[in-house]
Amino acid sequence: AQSVTQPDIHITVSEGASLELRCNYSYGATPYLFWxxxxxGQGLQLLLKYFSGDTLVQGIKxxxxxxxxxxxxxxxxxxxxxxxxxAEYFCAATTSGTYKYIFxxxxxxxxxx
Amino acid sequence: EAGVAQSPRYKIIEKRQSVAxxxxxxxxxxxxxxxxxxxxxxxxxxxxxxNNGVVDxxxxxxxxxxxxxLKGVDSTLKIQxxxxxxxxxxxxxxxxxxTGEQFFGPGTRLTVL
Numbered sequence: 001a002q003s004v005t006q007p008d009i010h011i012t013v014s015e016g017a018s019l020e021l022r023c024n025y026s027y028g029a030t031p032y033l034f035w036x037x038x039x040x041g042q043g044l045q046l047l048l049k050y051f052s053g054d055t056l057v058q059g060i061k062x063x064x065x066x067x068x069x070x071x072x073x074x075x076x077x078x079x080x081x082x083x084x085x086x087a088e089y090f091c092a093a094t095t096s097g098t099y100k101y102i103f104x105x106x107x108x109x110x111x112x113x
Numbered sequence: 114e115a116g117v118a119q120s121p122r123y124k125i126i127e128k129r130q131s132v133a134x135x136x137x138x139x140x141x142x143x144x145x146x147x148x149x150x151x152x153x154x155x156x157x158x159x160x161x162x163x164n165n166g167v168v169d170x171x172x173x174x175x176x177x178x179x180x181x182x183l184k185g186v187d188s189t190l191k192i193q194x195x196x197x198x199x200x201x202x203x204x205x206x207x208x209x210x211x212t213g214e215q216f217f218g219p220g221t222r223l224t225v226l
Binding site for chain 1: 117144146148153154155156157158161163168169171204206214215216217218219220
């Protein structure tokens with residue numbers, strides 16, 4: 001069955017430290033991949049997406065993600081975290097065949113001052 | 114550009130009562146999604162419309178949930194009768210194309226007592 005897995009439920013980093021949030025997918029073919037961020041009481045906002053081509057994708061707010069086919073992963077990174085990055089982050093995937101989006105369970109990021 | 118609008122933002126009802134949520138997508142977006150997000154989980158797709166046709170409703174509990182998108186624009190999601198386990202945030206999203214970026218509304222937080 002198709003699935004998206006985010007192994008880390010909670011992550012705590014200090015402000016200014018680097019960040020990596022993990023995402024693994026299980027699909028028959030390479031899906032389209034997305035990272036969304038959700039602040040408390042808000043809807044989700046797209047950070048970046050991967051459809052094909054360059055495996056390193058740049059997004060908004062200084063985030064980037066790297067697609068690794070061999071590891072079925074699409075990890076989100078940021079070199080220096082800001083306090084305002086504290087939120088919940090969701091990885092999602094879909095395919096052109098089903099058009100059905102599957103979201104991971106999310107990683108809640110806490111930033112220490 | 115106006116975003117995805119949802120109403121109400123909050124709703125408290127007792128079990129076995131009925132409730133309806135409304136969503137107005139971004140103008141021109143053909144694809145509309147309803148998600149259920151239970152606390153601590155990622156969004157789960159309930160139903161996906163392409164214009165006014167249903168693309169996927171495999172995870173919609175059809176004995177109590179119904180949704181429509183008349184004229185291919187705004188949409189309503191109804192629960193009748195509600196159960197305690199329906200307490201969640203109901204998110205509406207829209208996209209220009211089926212595999213494109215989804216734009217989310219702020220959600221409706223439903224509490225069933």
